[in-house]
Amino acid sequence: MRIDVVTIFPGYLAPLREALLGRAVGTGLLDIAVHDLRDWTHDVHQAVDDAPYGGGPGMVMRPHVWGEALDDVLAADPRPARLVVPTPAGRPFTQAAAHAYAAQERLVFACGRYEGIDQRVVDHYAASMPVDEISIGDYVLVGGEVAVLVVVEAVARLLPGVLGNPRSAAEDSFSDGLLEGPAYTRPEVWRGHAVPEVLRSGNHGAIARWRRDRALERTAERRPDLIAALPPDALDEADRAL
Numbered sequence: 522m523r524i525d526v527v528t529i530f531p532g533y534l535a536p537l538r539e540a541l542l543g544r545a546v547g548t549g550l551l552d553i554a555v556h557d558l559r560d561w562t563h564d565v566h567q568a569v570d571d572a573p574y575g576g577g578p579g580m581v582m583r584p585h586v587w588g589e590a591l592d593d594v595l596a597a598d599p600r601p602a603r604l605v606v607p608t609p610a611g612r613p614f615t616q617a618a619a620h621a622y623a624a625q626e627r628l629v630f631a632c633g634r635y636e637g638i639d640q641r642v643v644d645h646y647a648a649s650m651p652v653d654e655i656s657i658g659d660y661v662l663v664g665g666e667v668a669v670l671v672v673v674e675a676v677a678r679l680l681p682g683v684l685g686n687p688r689s690a691a692e693d694s695f696s697d698g699l700l701e702g703p704a705y706t707r708p709e710v711w712r713g714h715a716v717p718e719v720l721r722s723g724n725h726g727a728i729a730r731w732r733r734d735r736a737l738e739r740t741a742e743r744r745p746d747l748i749a750a751l752p753p754d755a756l757d758e759a760d761r762a763l
């Protein structure tokens with residue numbers, strides 16, 4: 522998979538070269554290119570923003586710089602691409618979206634700043650390619666770069682060969698519609714807190730049941746919306762007895 526990121530703060534994307542993602546790039550599983558939007562400006566001030574039509578707070582990113590940048594970035598690789606634009610007004614980015622993105626040959630991320638990017642940029646490219654305006658959560662950030670780090674990590678870990686243990690991704694939170702339950706490791710007792718007995722019993726059936734019960738309890742308490750969204754046949758009799 523090739524990932525391109527266009528931003529006025531390339532340094533913000535440095536974590537993409539670290540650890541798990543860095544290894545994925547190093548082994549050729551992932552090809553990441555970060556581009557400085559200001560490289561496509563032509564004025565001495567390298568201006569990328571201007572006042573919003575109709576008034577309102579802050580500044581809006583100008584369409585012509587984005588158009589020149591995205592035209593060049595898209596033309597640099599023949600693979601079909603999906604343009605992803607983080608925005609507070611975007612559709613929620615979910616694990617299902619991460620799986621969909623992991624199946625893409627190429628993702629191009631447009632990182633806005635200020636009050637966002639002139640809407641005509643999204644509208645222009647949406648006429649010729651898939652474009653997603655996404656949000657990583659119901660809180661307000663200062664720009665799109667942090668969202669890109671979140672999305673790229675969520676997507677990259679699903680690519681075959683990126684995670685050391687492929688079962689991790691398969692048994693993710695949300696993979697069965699539930700939050701995962703508590704996890705424990707040595708020592709057996711830590712500051713007077715003991716590991717639940719069942720986990721040391723070796724009884725795999727009882728362990729699976731216990732883990733399912735803890736996941737259901739945690740999901741019901743913290744994310745009742747996920748319980749409500751489960752398909753009718755998702756809960757078995759033992760689940761309902763909880």
Ligand SMILES: N#Cc1c(-c2ccc3ccn(Cc4ccc(CN5CCCC5)cc4)c3c2)n[nH]c1N
Nearest residue numbers: 607608633634656657658660661662663664665668
């Ligand atoms: N993903 C994601 C995001 C973002 C995000 C993503 C991309 C950009 C580009 C610029 N900003 C800053 C910003 C902040 C507030 C507003 C709304 N305006 C404020 C006053 C009138 C409306 C518009 C932009 C961004 C924020 N925030 N939260 C998420 N989950």
